[in-house]
Amino acid sequence: MFVYNTTVEFSGMAEAHQAVAFQFTITPEGIDLQLSHEALRQVYLSGLRSWRKRFIRIRNSVISGVYPASPYSWLFVVVAILATMYTRSDPSMGLISKIQEHLPVSESLSVQSQMVVVAVLFGTLIWFSFILAMRLFLKLLLSYQRWIFELHGKISITTKIWAVLIKLLSGREPLLYSYQSSLPNLPVPAVRDTIKRYLESVRPLMSTTDFQRMTALATQFENNLGTRLQWYLKLKALWASNYVSDWWEEYVYLRGRSPIMVNSNYYGMDFLYVTPTSIQAARAGNTIKALLLYRRKINLEELKPSHIPGTVIPLCAAQFERMFNTTRIPGEEADTLQHWKDSDYVAVYHRGRYFKLGVYRAGRLLSPRELEFQITRILDDPSPPCPGEEKLGALTAGDREPWARARKEFFGSGVNKRSLDCIEKAAFFVTLDDDEQGMMGDDPARNLDIYAKSLLHGKCYDRWFDKSFSVVVFKNGKSGLNAEHSWADAPTVSHLWEYVLASDAFQLGYDGEGHCKGELDPTLPRPQKLSWDIPPECQEQVTQSLMVAQTLADDVDFHVIPFRDFGKGRVKKHKISPDAFIQLALQLAYYRDRGMFCLTYEASMTRLFREGRTETVRSCSNESCAFVKALEEGEDMDVCRRLFRLAAEKHQNLYRLAMTGSGIDRHLFCLYVVSKYLGVESPFLKEVLSEPWRLSTSQTPVQQIELFDLVNHPEYISCGGGFGPVADDGYGVSYIIVAEDMFNFHISCKHSCAQTDAHRFGAHIRQALQDLLKMLNTDKKDPAGASQTPAQTDKQKTR
Known part of the structure; x- marks a missing residue:
């Protein structure tokens, strides 16, 4: 039978x-x-x-394809054309007659039917022409950049008219990707302008002899090879959506052969002072639900397009496309990004085992209570890991070439391929961590540092670093995430994480016992435990990758500072940009820490342009160095304040230039890539691109403050996120400007460098912030300083 x-x-x-x-x-x-x-x-x-x-x-x-018009406007145009035809007027100036002459008409069609067909054809033609004209006009409007350089309160008539036109064209409620086709392309700066700005940026960092040598190299490059390389770059800019982004993704991220853990991936933290529930399964249930709701909003394009805060200027939304169902696939020479249109499950790791957790039942998303129920089943599952399974994730944490070879040799077929496919095709990755983390215990400051390090690298094998992002839920209910960098930049992931935290705490919520809300179907099938057949040779490679990753992780020194002495509210009273204030504080802190200045990287976005990613703001300028030296050498406070404001204005101008496509580093990077394609060497470009960024900084923007009720729940504050050091002898500093009275800093460096220390540098940052505000408060001409009494200052310091 x-x-x-x-x-x-x-x-x-x-x-x-x-x-x-x-x-x-x-x-x-x-x-x-x-x-x-x-x-x-x-x-x-x-x-x-x-x-x-x-x-x-x-x-x-x-x-989105017809935006800023509406699909219903087609019917209006056709009806209008029909009405004019019935009144025997010809709005087409003879074109309708031409269409009638060449229209293959059936004898069965009446004259009235022929008129309808002609009206539809002509109306559709007019409608498409109108759409193209509107989109072109909107693109021209969005190409206008002068508005960003105008001072608040001194807006020109041209800019005011421009803003009104933008608002009129954006009147209909746009979808997430509605603006994409109307965004301008990133412009290619002139070689002369880029070199001029470069030389200005390195002048305070070089001796006179070194600067003269670099100036000679730059002049030679500009007059010879630079013109040739620029021609190829402009040719690319004519047909490419963005002349930088594809090369940036490939050569900076995907072709990197060193570990992406610590070196590339970054993390986001949970609320700083509260944990909505201490039940691990419940926190995981709400977090997974919130992430899936966010994915649904992306799929339905219900997310509102991001804008420059306080304006109607849209930002590129292309990075949202690969947020979910995406994995970085290792290759021997270069990795690739693989994205699937949909995935109905998430991959979960717990105690060395991998599980497939379906998130749909009968065509609907599981409720938070059902997700908690399923997570509890995983937590209670007593089955041991398969041989070699427990530390398998270390392959994604080590060098890329060994992982690529192991993937090809041991995961190309059979049960290993099926299980690996399950992880890589998952919507995202979830780690149920057995550790307890957070700002807790007898030494909350030290535990906060440990929490940050755990999110950055964990145990080096309990995260899947190749996934677009991995969510981590700790035993005590604390959470966080680790994100892969090649597919998107931190502001995009930050937008997701803000939504998740707000939805978890204020929309989904928990019952009185800390469990998730919602209905429960107890007949849900159990999560599927993945099976593996890991041969000894593969296990040996896992061990080697783990050794590489563990050495890297152990070398990271991390320190997190929740700075509550004051925040942006006090800074803005002095009419100073909070970002410029912090960047100058970092320059002062670094000078006190190392007794010198260094090349400083601050990330700026270029999402005003289609497929824009980032640009570098070289925060260490002639003006910032002059201010720091004056302050440290005991110059008169009036002189220091004047130099401080000049430095702050210079920083703001550099930031605006970077945002509007006139930065330095992406242009030079692309010129270097072209030189490599042509097989020519440029001593100037080679030297520029080899310069180390000993101070790498980035601000985590708060983009959806309306999601949080900071008036009634001020304790629900995210601590932001952080990243590893870029240079072996440098610092990585991420900061978030939270509400009105708090800055958070995440500082990283390496233990192996005797000249750096994260806690020492953190102390310098804290002192620099206080010294700068004290300097501003002593300005008798400044209304903000005059109105601040010593008693008020002391009171705010104790908050």
Whole structure:
């Protein structure tokens, strides 16, 4: 007797709970056919969900494709054309007659029907022309950059008219990707301008002899090779959406052969002072639900397009496209990014085991309570890891070439391929960590540092560093995430994390016992434990990768500073940009720490342009160095304040130039790439690109402050996130400007460098911030300083 089974898996199916769609048995009496109605129902609902998503994608593509017009405007145009035709007027100046002459008309069509056909054709032509004209006009408006250089309160008439026109064209509610086709392309700066700005940026860092030598190299490059390379770059800019982004992604990220853990990946932290629930499974349930709701908003394009704060100027949304269902695939020469359109499960790691957790049931998203129930099942699962499974994730933490070779050799077929596919195709990765983390215990400051390090690298094998992002939920309910860098920059991930934290605490919430809310279906199939067959040779490679990753992780020195003495509110009273204030404080702190200045990297976004990523603001300038020297040498306070304001204005101008496509480093980087393609050497470019960034800084923006109720719940404050040091002998500093009265800093460096110390540098930052505000407060001409009494200052310091 022969039995044949065909099995259809639905969301959340485990090996012990498989639904058989149909089973037939061949017997001497014939074929006995049995159908499983439940399994067929799941197949139907799964297909229905898939077709619904396709329809929504097509609908949104049409809506975004005709923006800033509306699809319904087509009907209005056609009806208007028909009305003019019935009144025997010709709005087409003879074009309608031409269409009628060449229209293959059936004899069965009446004259009225022919008029309708002609009206539809001509109306559609007019409608498309109108759309193209509107999009071109919007693109021209968005190419205007002078507004960003105008001072607050001194806006020109041109800029005011421009802002009104932008608002009029953006009147209809846009979808997430509505502006994409109207965003301008990133301009290519002139070689002369870039070199001039470069030489100005390095002048305070070089001796007179070194600067003269570099000036000679730059002049030679500008007059000879630079012109040739620039021609190729302009040619690329004509046909590419962005002349930088594809090369930046490939050569800076995907071709890197060193570990991405610490060197590239970054992290985001939970609320600083509160944990919504101490139940690990419950926190994981709400977090997963919030992430999936955010994914739904992206798929439906319900997220509002990001704008420059306080303006109607849109930012590029391209980075949102690969947020979910994305994995970095290792290669021997270069990695690749693989993105899938959809995934109905997440991959979960706990105590050395990997699980597939389905997040849909009967075509609907599981409730937070159901997700908590499923996570609890994983936490309670007593099964041990397969041999070699526990530390398998170390392959993603070590060097890229060994991982690429191991993937090709040991994960190309069979059970290993199926399990690896399951992880790589998951919506995202979840780690259920057995440690407790957070600002807690007898030494909260030290524990906060440990928490940051855990999010950055964990145990080096309990994160899947190749996933677009991995969520970490600790035993005590604290959470965080680790993000891969090649697909997007921190502001995009920060936008996601803000939504997740706000939804978790204020929308989804917990019951009185700390459990998730929602209905529970106890018949949910168990999460599926993945199976592996890891040979000894592969286990040896895992061990080697772990050794590399562990050495790197152990070398990281980390310090997190929640600075509550004051915040942006006090700084803005002095009419100073909070970002410029912090950057000058960092320059002062570094000078006190090392007794010198250094090349400083501050990340700026270029998302005003299509597919824009980042640009570098070289924060160490002639003006900032002059101010720091004057302050440290005891110059008169009036002189120091004047130099401080000049330095702050210079920093703001550098930031504006970077945002508007007139930065230095991306242009020089692309010229270098062109030189490599042409096989020519440039001593100037080679030296520029080899200069180390000993102070690498980045601000984590707060983009959705409306999601948080900081008036009634001021303790629900995110600590931001951080990253590892860029140079072996340098510092990495990430900071977030929270509300009105708090700055948070994440400082990293390496223990192996005797000249750096994260805690020492943190102390210098804290003192520099206080010294700068004290300097501003002693200005008798400054209303903000005059109105601040010593008693008020002391009171605010104790908050």
